[in-house]
Amino acid sequence: MIDLSAIPLLITLPVCFLAGLFIGYGYFRALRATADLIVQDGQPLLGLALTLGRLSLLVTGFFIAVLAGGFALLATFAGLLCAKALMLYRMQKEAI
Numbered sequence: 001m002i003d004l005s006a007i008p009l010l011i012t013l014p015v016c017f018l019a020g021l022f023i024g025y026g027y028f029r030a031l032r033a034t035a036d037l038i039v040q041d042g043q044p045l046l047g048l049a050l051t052l053g054r055l056s057l058l059v060t061g062f063f064i065a066v067l068a069g070g071f072a073l074l075a076t077f078a079g080l081l082c083a084k085a086l087m088l089y090r091m092q093k094e095a096i
Contacts, residue, residue: 004068016065016072020079023061027080028087030054 004012030050037047065076 004064004072007068009071012068012072013075016068016075017079017082019061019065020076020081021083022079023057023076024080024083025087026057027054028084030057032087032091 030053034047034050034054037043037050061076062073065073
């Protein structure tokens, strides 16, 4: 197995930040789809599948980031928060 903490930080941190953006976009996109299903009386099994999928995506992404070290975990979390901010900005822009 590759020791992820041995990879230089100049490579690890941007990759983890981009991975956090990807994870965050997928997570919040699935959260929006789940909320839309609940509001529109959609299929409950699809809502359950989306919930399990987004939680497994989040757990898997953060687990891999933990293997890469503390700074990588923080970079992944920062990417997730940026994705959340971008999704909220986009939703506010659509509401206007």
